[in-house]
Amino acid sequence: MKTDRFLISAHVDHEVEPPWDQVVEQKIATDPQWKEEWERQKSIHEKLAQLADPESLEKARELVRLRLDALRSAPRSSRHFDLNWVGLAAAAAVFGLVVGGFGFWLGRQATGASVAEVHVHLPSGYTVPLNGNSQLIKMTSFESGNR
Amino acid sequence: MPPFLLFSIVTEFSAYDDFSKVYETWFPLLYRIVYRMTAREDISEEVVQEAFIKYYERRDVLPKDEGLKFWLIRVVRNLALNYEKRKGRERRAVERHYHEPKLDLGHEGERSVERKETIQEVQHALLQLPYNLRIVLILKEYAGFAYAEIGKMLGITEGNVKVRVFRARNQLAQLLGEERS
Numbered sequence: 001m002k003t004d005r006f007l008i009s010a011h012v013d014h015e016v017e018p019p020w021d022q023v024v025e026q027k028i029a030t031d032p033q034w035k036e037e038w039e040r041q042k043s044i045h046e047k048l049a050q051l052a053d054p055e056s057l058e059k060a061r062e063l064v065r066l067r068l069d070a071l072r073s074a075p076r077s078s079r080h081f082d083l084n085w086v087g088l089a090a091a092a093a094v095f096g097l098v099v100g101g102f103g104f105w106l107g108r109q110a111t112g113a114s115v116a117e118v119h120v121h122l123p124s125g126y127t128v129p130l131n132g133n134s135q136l137i138k139m140t141s142f143e144s145g146n147r
Numbered sequence: 148m149p150p151f152l153l154f155s156i157v158t159e160f161s162a163y164d165d166f167s168k169v170y171e172t173w174f175p176l177l178y179r180i181v182y183r184m185t186a187r188e189d190i191s192e193e194v195v196q197e198a199f200i201k202y203y204e205r206r207d208v209l210p211k212d213e214g215l216k217f218w219l220i221r222v223v224r225n226l227a228l229n230y231e232k233r234k235g236r237e238r239r240a241v242e243r244h245y246h247e248p249k250l251d252l253g254h255e256g257e258r259s260v261e262r263k264e265t266i267q268e269v270q271h272a273l274l275q276l277p278y279n280l281r282i283v284l285i286l287k288e289y290a291g292f293a294y295a296e297i298g299k300m301l302g303i304t305e306g307n308v309k310v311r312v313f314r315a316r317n318q319l320a321q322l323l324g325e326e327r328s
Contacts, residue, residue, distance in 0.1 A: 005313070006306075006309050006310050006313045007309070008313065009309070009312045009313040009316055010294065010309050010312070010313075013287060013294070013312070015293065015294050015309070040316070040317070040320050041313070041316050041317075041320075043320070044316040044319050044320050044323070045288070045316065047265070047269045047319075048269060048273070048284070048288045048289075048319075049288070050265070050266055050269065051183070051266055051269060051270060051273075051289075053175075053179060054178075054179075054182050054188060054191075056182075056188040056191075057175060057178055057179070057182075060178055060188065060191065060192045060195075061174050061175070061178070063192065064174070064192055064195060064196045064199070065170065065174075067196060068170070068196065068199055068200070068203070071200065071203075072166070072203060
């Protein structure tokens, strides 16, 4: 079966548990196709093993440690400090704009209503009490009622 | 000295000690994995540093020992994948033009040069593997994890790991010109 061949790479990695490892070994010994596959898998495994650790590893370890030490010596929240304040200021500005804009719009709406003309029809004989300077004399509701 | 101050100093030193221990234990492994994934020293440094910053910020809520190892590997894998997505196409194009080893098979007899070329070929072929196959093979070959552990780390079954390792080696063989007879 084709799926069985996946066991070949597992066998190279010593990942086939008994008793299946014996079965795979026997199959490799008897089946030329399995043998060929096993040799190819093993060869690739060996070639990959030739790649040694990068020479830069130790240097990188020291370098990154120094950078991390520098970061850790700063207060824990400092990395986000500026960003938090910028965010807060931006949110406040947007909120101010929205509220201000709404207030302005509401103001504009209200102004239109407040200048409506009022026509009052007075009896023909009605005279308004004026003082000497043509100003209306204020009357209390009681006084006006008596008139 | 007030007791709370003493306590905070002791806690901080203990955290420092824990962090150093984790760093010293896992840095080589993480660096090796990212280096094999990207073949870039600067990216490996950057990715591993970012992983340790994440660890430092969340160290209070992270698991210890085995769980931490898996968490760190998942973080570097994700960061390397992000790098791959961001820079992959550009990097491959640049490498193809400027860094690809020009194999001159006419110079025979210089074993060290040949060996170096083979190593470069293998590294180059490794980079050409699809990401899903490459990460599994790297975790097996360079981190030495068992199939079951790799499955746990990547959230796939052990059988799936087995299949991917098989396919990865097969594809590498094809890339390296080891065709079936």
